[in-house]
C-alpha cells in the first residue's frame with residue numbers, strides 16, 4: 466500500500482463569482498521514504514497541492530488517501546487529528562513561536578501527542594536539536610538565530626514527533642544558496658536515517674538536485690514526474 470495516493474484531485478478556489486482552478490486533475494502516488502521535490506513557476510499550484518496532501522484543506526473533487534485512509538472528505542476536526550499524528554510541516558517563513566526558545570518550540574510540538582515523562586521528552590528534544598546541528602543554541606529565541614538556524618529548528622520541530630510525512634513549502638526560499646543547501650542536506654540525512662517521507666516545493670535548481678524524485682507542476686497539472694538514483 467502506498468503511503469500517499471491522489472486520484473483526479475481538483476481544487477477550485479472561489480472568489481465571489483470568479484472561479485480559480487488551482488489543481489486540474491492530479492494523479493500521484495508517493496511511497497514511504499521518497500524524497501520528492503515539486504517544482505514549477507509561481508501560481509502553478511505547489512502550495513495548493515501541499516495543502517491538500519497536508520490535510521490543511523480539502524479538494525473540490527477527487528480522492529486523497531494517506532496510509533490507505535481516505536482523508537479527502539473529513540471534517541475540520543478529523544483533519545486536525547490526521548495532521549497532528551501523521552504530518553510535519555516546514556514553511557518558507559519558518560513560523561516558529563517567537564516567545565519560545567528553540568528547545569521550547571520543539572518541545573511544544575511533541576507535547577501535543579507524546580505524554581511521556583518530562584525526562585524522556587527532554588532527551589528526545591535535545592537529540593533532535595543536536596541532529597539538526599543546533600547543539601548549544603537550544604535556549605535561543607528565534608530572533609537570536611539566523612534564518613538557516615531558525616529553519617533547522619523548524620526541521621527539528623517537524624521531525625520530533627516522527628511523522629510519516631514531512632511537507633515543506635519552499636523551505637529555502639528565504640535562505641542564501643549555501644545555507645539553503647545545508648538545510649536540504651539535513652533533510653536528506655533525516656530522510657535516510659529515519660525513513661521519513663519528504664515532499665518539498667521549490668523553484669531553486671540548486672536544492673532540487675538532492676531529491677530522488679522530481680515532479681513538475683504546470684497550470685495545476687503534473688507535466689513530468691521523474692525518479693533518479
Ligand SMILES: Nc1ncnc2c1ncn2[C@@H]1O[C@H](COP(=O)(O)OP(=O)(O)O)[C@@H](O)[C@H]1O
Nearest residue numbers: 478480485487506507508509510511512513514
Ligand atoms: N486562497 C485562494 N483563493 C483564490 N485563489 C487562490 C488561493 N490560493 C491560491 N490561489 C490561486 O491558485 C493558483 C495556484 O496557487 P498556489 O498553489 O499558491 O501556487 P504556487 O504555490 O505554485 O505559487 C494561483 O492562480 C493562485 O492565485
Ligand SMILES: [Mg+2]
Nearest residue numbers: 511512513634
Ligand atoms: Mg506557493
